[in-house]
Amino acid sequence: MRDWNMKGRDRQARLEAGRRLASGKVVAAQDLVAFLEAVLRPGDRVCLEGDNQKQADVLAKALAKVDPAKVHDLHMVQSGVVLPEHLDIFETGIARRLDFSYSGPQSARIARMMFGGRIELGAVHTYLELFARYFIDLTPQVALIAAVSADRAGNLYTGPNTEDTPTVVEATSFGKGLVIAQVGEIVDQVPRVDIPADQVHFVVNAQRPFYVEPLFTRDPAAITETQILTAMLAIKGLYAPYGVRRLNHGIGFNTAAIELLLPTYGERLGLKGKVCTHWALNPHPTLIPAIESGWVEQIHCFGSEVGMEDYMRARPDIFFTGPDGSLRSNRAFCQTAGLYACDMFIGSTLQIDLAGNSSTITGSRVAGFGGAPNMGSDARGRRHPSAPWLRAGQEADPTGAPALRRGRKLVIQIGETFGDGNAPMFVERLSALDLADKLDLDLAPVMVYGDDVTHIVTEEGVANLLLCRDKDEREQAIRGVAGYTEVGRARDRKMVERLRERKVIQRPEDLGIDPLDADRSLLVARSIKDLMIASGGLYRPPSRFRNW
Amino acid sequence: MRDWNMKGRDRQARLEAGRRLASGKVVAAQDLVAFLEAVLRPGDRVCLEGDNQKQADVLAKALAKVDPAKVHDLHMVQSGVVLPEHLDIFETGIARRLDFSYSGPQSARIARMMFGGRIELGAVHTYLELFARYFIDLTPQVALIAAVSADRAGNLYTGPNTEDTPTVVEATSFGKGLVIAQVGEIVDQVPRVDIPADQVHFVVNAQRPFYVEPLFTRDPAAITETQILTAMLAIKGLYAPYGVRRLNHGIGFNTAAIELLLPTYGERLGLKGKVCTHWALNPHPTLIPAIESGWVEQIHCFGSEVGMEDYMRARPDIFFTGPDGSLRSNRAFCQTAGLYACDMFIGSTLQIDLAGNSSTITGSRVAGFGGAPNMGSDARGRRHPSAPWLRAGQEADPTGAPALRRGRKLVIQIGETFGDGNAPMFVERLSALDLADKLDLDLAPVMVYGDDVTHIVTEEGVANLLLCRDKDEREQAIRGVAGYTEVGRARDRKMVERLRERKVIQRPEDLGIDPLDADRSLLVARSIKDLMIASGGLYRPPSRFRNW
Missing domain, CATH: 3.40.1080.10 (Glutaconate Coenzyme A-transferase)
Known part of the structure; x- marks a missing residue:
């Protein structure tokens, strides 16, 4: 027995x-x-x-x-x-x-x-x-x-x-x-x-x-004007036309800039109530002003964020809170929500290759993935339609039979063409491949694969990869927003111009955005102290973020 | 305020x-x-x-x-x-x-x-x-x-x-x-x-x-020899070569036949311990003999099944059970497991079109989906390799750069070319499309999309869609296992023969299977009573399944 x-x-x-x-x-x-x-x-x-x-x-x-x-x-x-x-x-x-x-x-x-x-x-x-x-x-x-x-x-x-x-x-x-x-x-x-x-x-x-660890706190004081420009491009070039209401923001200064531009630039564009109403998100302090000005209906959180506890307790209509009054986060459910119930994931990365594969590996580091591969992937089991999802699907396959054509999740990579330490975001070959060689891995640690990415936003413009019809167009669309990086300089100028005519690439001026308007005065809060004030003193930033 | x-x-x-x-x-x-x-x-x-x-x-x-x-x-x-x-x-x-x-x-x-x-x-x-x-x-x-x-x-x-x-x-x-x-x-x-x-x-x-409702109980007495043949094809043609250890079975007589063939046919093929060890599965009574003969290491369940309660309580090494001794099921976690931690989903369907899209809609019924779209989709956020997943990925993209090539989940549709009431499983156009027209739906209710399906198994053979290089090959591979249905009869015989030479299609004889061996004597249990006996009297079938 x-x-x-x-x-x-x-x-x-x-x-x-x-x-x-x-x-x-x-x-x-x-x-x-x-x-x-x-x-x-x-x-x-x-x-x-x-x-x-x-x-x-x-x-x-x-x-x-x-x-x-x-x-x-x-x-x-x-x-x-x-x-x-x-x-x-x-x-x-x-x-x-x-x-x-x-x-x-x-x-x-x-x-x-x-x-x-x-x-x-x-x-x-x-x-x-x-x-x-x-x-x-x-x-x-x-x-x-x-x-x-x-x-x-x-x-x-x-x-x-x-x-x-x-x-x-x-x-x-x-x-x-x-x-x-x-x-x-x-x-x-x-x-x-x-x-x-x-x-x-x-x-x-x-x-x-x-x-x-206060992992999701970004100090508005450190946001650059280039990041503000990418945020304007994202809001006017993507959030507005797709009408994205259900979304997740990855962490980083670019998405923090978007959050801080909603009550100023977003309001001016008439987007309040039309975009960014339902979130799968960690409690980013930079979202406080948008919450306070009535942009946000509901947020479900993966985890908490140091200093945000009292603020969330005082905003029970927005956050999931328990009978004790404090937040109930749940990473498994929030990741599930990010996968299946959100129409957009937008995040930063450190490297993007010519196929649109992206990775946060540079040099000899194994940083892991977190939630990005899950949220930055097209959920092929999804069966409920929504306007942004259907539009993205139609752009990817305009001739497909409508009732058999699935939508697509919007998966957006946002960043400056040159990042920290002037390292180019665009590369011919991902450092992740070298790491896979060294460690003899079956798979290179790719964060988001190119076939899942729908758009890339840099200060040079927005590339819509959904509208690319083959590998070459895709590569040129990527090169076309890669600025003065080597990848950007090696673009086929004629093809890039044709892509621009087809709106595969949109420059700031194509969207009616003057880069000179990308000014820090657009940020609704310009410091951690501003965020604290916006929260009515409920947000209590950790001491390392206090410089007053 | x-x-x-x-x-x-x-x-x-x-x-x-x-x-x-x-x-x-x-x-x-x-x-x-x-x-x-x-x-x-x-x-x-x-x-x-x-x-x-x-x-x-x-x-x-x-x-x-x-x-x-x-x-x-x-x-x-x-x-x-x-x-x-x-x-x-x-x-x-x-x-x-x-x-x-x-x-x-x-x-x-x-x-x-x-x-x-x-x-x-x-x-x-x-x-x-x-x-x-x-x-x-x-x-x-x-x-x-x-x-x-x-x-x-x-x-x-x-x-x-x-x-x-x-x-x-x-x-x-x-x-x-x-x-x-x-x-x-x-x-x-x-x-x-x-x-x-x-x-x-x-x-x-x-x-x-x-x-x-005892939704997942299938009486072995009702399993046909054609279903046994499809089960043999699946075990020898798919479970064995891919070495599938982590899987989910949809409900139906074809998968019930597989479960009942593991301790006989599977054992003879030397597969015990090599396949079907870890499951995301409802407690199917037809899996009892495989559990009893030591095939199964662990099962996580979406829900329970009427009559299986005492059996599961007596098999705590296999099932997730609580301090009270009884099963703890959890649909959300088990669906997550089916999505991200299983290498195979296999299930039956009622209609498959020429692109491999499948649906359980026939006539004017809105049956809904259950778990199949989730488990029958390629989880693009998956980042951990396994042998079956890598092999499937390589078959789909043999020339891709290995470290940048993802694997693929095995998504298998299994059934007889003619199903209940002699209705053909293969159709030129899904009934789901008519329903979408009538109800003016954005999306036809497709259960599993063709681009996620990797194999189709019928009594005529196994079609490996991963090995198809274009739309035409895919269509002919599907026609090539569609038997005497209209879709099957309209095949391009020369192309189907070429696909067979390339092992895109494998007939029973190509796999060393004699259809005459597909006999009910291969079933380790041939009735509900046999299942009850196999469980040592612990499985208590609902009265409607008792005919002794």
Whole structure:
């Protein structure tokens, strides 16, 4: 007779080992290293949360201190590789294999460790893809998660930063894994139940809040006039004609400029109520003025943003909030919304090649993807029509049978032809290809593929790739907005002019935009302080953004 | 000063109106109609659950009885339109607009009501797409949901049929809507908390279980030898060469035959452990023998299946189960898994056109989509490689730069050239197009688009559309497996022979399969009773499937 409860018995053994070092479900902080050594087994699949924003930092530090003779060769399956400890465990052999999504601040070190063979790479995923695998072939055996507080039974309150937690816990707990939560405090009653106690096995009282990075804050003071010009081009050349109401903005100064131009330039164009009403978005502080002036109907958030908590609590009609009054974010649902319910994704990138493939890899960095591949892809399972989606589909295939012609999601790359450190955004060959060679990867880490990109916006104009009828037109449309980069200078001038006549390329003047009008006075807020004032003092910027 | 809490105040007013007819959170069944009249407002967006399997039937019946002078013009946003009451409310004017996913048993009536103007159609969605819109532009103002039991605080136990409930509740409750649950009983303590009490506003004690339909049960006795042949072709011609481990099976006798052939034919081919190990799948009874003989490592389920509850409880290593021992299903996560973590979707259809577009529309029926558009689409946001996915990508684009070439999901349509009532599966023009004309739809209701389909399997052979290099080859590959249908007879015989030489088309003999071997003796179970015996008596088939 086969034993059909091996996983359950394995968890029971871990529970018993853990309980020897716990009081009920509660593990004391000083016992944490011994506790982890008691409940972890070599080779375990472990999710150390590890989000894009919030971090189970106390659990990460403790995991880095376990004895590698006892706990080794872990397979880490987590969305964010962000803290030094997330990589330290690979140096010491505690962990060996890695499947992840995003590694922003650790992108250089993670690459070095991969080159050096310290990390065995499974794959780099977009968030929703990694979550999907939690339910199929990467189900965690142990989840180390973070919450704001717990009650004595183990009910968890995640507060505004709910993020990945419900997804990780659901896969782990019902998959017969062990769920261990670090919390800032243990209380009699949690303000709301984000994770029910029966899904949580142990709680560690860290006695301080988990670490959160203000990843989505952009200071309006740093926005350039070139970025303002690209924002004007996007609003007048794309948002207006397509009538985009449901959208996601990637992070960056170009999209921040768009947000800050809605109540000025957007208002002047008569777009209020016609575009940008429904969002899948992190709570960008730069969207505050547009919210305050009535542009926005609803926002669903992937995560929270440091300093935005009170503002969101005071705007419950706009944000999804709980009975406690604070934001309920959810990365899995917001990514799903970005995939299937939004008509546009617009984001910046560091490199675009002649086919329109884009990547944020430059030099030897493995930065991961985050949500861009998911939101920057055409959702081919989508079946509901909308005006912008149908128009984009018609542009791509004007002769197709209408009832059999699908629409297209608008996927827009926006940036200056020369970016930070004067690096050209347009390249003949992506650096991602060199990285794939060096690491012997099956796939180069391409963020958004050219066949999903519909438009490219630079200060030189808007290229509409939907209107290109072949590979050559596409290449020239890209070269045609690539400015003085090498790629731009190598354009076929006659072909680019023909593309312009067909409105495949639109220059600022074609859209009635005078580049000299691209002035910082167009920004409805020109500093973090302006944003704070616009919020009526509800937005509380982190100290690093305060210079007054 | 703008009021930023209009939604919250609106909910508060409904809560107060509702509490007058409730005792705490509990509404008595006899007060239900008056209660709904008190908390609903004309024009409300309402999700009446309304899943693919389970139904909030008591709430549906009560909603159909409210006074249309008080409650009218509701906008229903629910995945399943299944019960008569789901449509009755449109006859009486209680509801007016509909956004949905699936309408199996009501497909003829729903079409008649659309023709007659009784229903204003928003759109037909795939499940995950509708869920996505719950967080963007179709957030329910009231959710009428179903659970097994509740405690007095309002914590809900959904049991094996968790399905859509957590997704609907999250969008509604945090979106400031009202959540009303029908439960079979009110208990002191729920066996596990599927929905925390603070997300639930009212509970109705229906004093009996909610209605569930055994939608995924197929009687092996009804499987034909032609279906067995298509199953052999799929296993030897596709599962084996691609090495498909992570997959989803649509419902139907063809896929049931595959499931029943794994322990016999599959075992003989040496495929055990090499294919079909990880599933996103409803608990198909026909998979029991494969599970019992050790083929399956793990299954994540969209919903439950009537009669499978005890079997799943006894197989916790295979299924996701909770601390109460019973299945935890979750349609949103399982659809996400089907999209991003599976390498294959295989399902049946009723019509395929010359471009490979397929539809289940025949005559005047609006059946909806269910999960097929989502799982039967190439997930372009996917970034993790796997052997089957890479191989499919290489076949589609053999000359592409390897590191820039994405893989492809295997999307397979399987069926007999002539289906029920001798209707040809292959058609020049989909009936879906006529329906789009009649209803003036922007999009014909196509289930899976031709550009996402990779293979078609019939008794005549396997067509590999990945290997087709143009539209003509694709058309002839489809005609080449279309048998004696008109589409099949109009094939270009020379071209079809050339495609066969290139293995674009593979006949049974090309794969070493003798159609005479396609015998019912290959089925590891030949009746529902055999399935029950294979489960050791744990599977308890519903009475309609018992004929002994």
